Amino acid sequence: MGRRSDHSREELREIAVTAGHRHMDEVGFAHFSAREVAKRIGYTIGTIYNVFGSYDALILAINGRTLALWRDHLLRRLAGVEVDRLRHAIIAYFEFATNHRHAWAAIYDFRLPEDTTPPESYQAEVRAIFDIVIAEVRQALPPTRQNEAEALTRSLLASVHGHCVFAMNGTFALLGETSPVDAALCRVRDSVGRLMDE
Amino acid sequence: MGRRSDHSREELREIAVTAGHRHMDEVGFAHFSAREVAKRIGYTIGTIYNVFGSYDALILAINGRTLALWRDHLLRRLAGVEVDRLRHAIIAYFEFATNHRHAWAAIYDFRLPEDTTPPESYQAEVRAIFDIVIAEVRQALPPTRQNEAEALTRSLLASVHGHCVFAMNGTFALLGETSPVDAALCRVRDSVGRLMDE
DNA sequence: TTAAAATATTGGACGCTGTTCATTTTCAGG
């Protein structure tokens, strides 16, 4: 065939990412298949390569979508909350990972070839999540410590992420940890609290 | 052929795991191939399945080897160290991940089918690493707080792991973090320090 | 209106993967 004009290029990209995200969320990165995505949107594998150019680009688009949904989830969960905002942020972080096990894991399962970096649009999604958390940490820190907010946020994000990873992959279960969210919150409070003294 | 007696069953397992570990370390989980392991030890794919029973079992054996090497590395790096042992433990944690990028990542890239748990021998390897760290945390805590050591160690391990993950997968680079080890150490000291007061 | 150029879509070909298992080869014990 050719230029069927059922969908514009952008529409095609959109429905492929949506279907691909759903597929990823259902079967996980290990069982994900570009052919299956094509089938689900009523096209063939060749069209996927026409639109995305490569398998990696398709995965990046899907993972980018996951990041956007994650960000949305964080914002929604924080909206209107007056107290304990950091705690709610941590809960929302875990919540998304739990509700979208496979899609969430795919963000970390996928790796670009060694010497390449993700496209700017993807990096922006990561930073968007970072920016949300930074605002919360800022609010929790005293005015005199605002200059440390950025570095601290990177580090706290890593800590919470580590707890989330261990919760999701069974390491915590193996080691007898039954309240990963609480543990993460304790660590965050340890560090934020230290900057409140004096 | 048959019973070539070039190697006993145990020898065969051993050389397959060794070659498999090397292969994993070279190409990473995404490009790992059971056929390639067979080729490297001078056997064919069928023999791998005879010895390990399944692909998953082969991966578990290889990842178990990686965990054992990781533990060895930690012990070696801690041997004889008199001060700052927690700091040295963190450095050694990152060191191993850096020196064995792919094999280390494979521990977390691989996932057993949803309803299954890793064999006891594999769980023991994870606990062995946990036990090393617990001893260090114990030493850093005051006598009155020893009862909190285990839970705190699980949580600190998760924090350090999160920092290591972000360091290895480029998230820290993206966010402008240039000293992941130092950041991890700061967080550990925040939490350990909090229990030293009063 | 018709012919030509441009573009979208297809799907077969290729080499690779994990998995299975009938077949073949080899060794040990009688």
Added chain:
DNA sequence: CCTGAAAATGAACAGCGTCCAATATTTTAA
């Protein structure tokens, strides 16, 4: 030396990512 058990093979299968010549459709130009 022979036989039965064990070990090793490799072909077969379905699926994968990747590529690209062929085809179908739409747009443009004449």
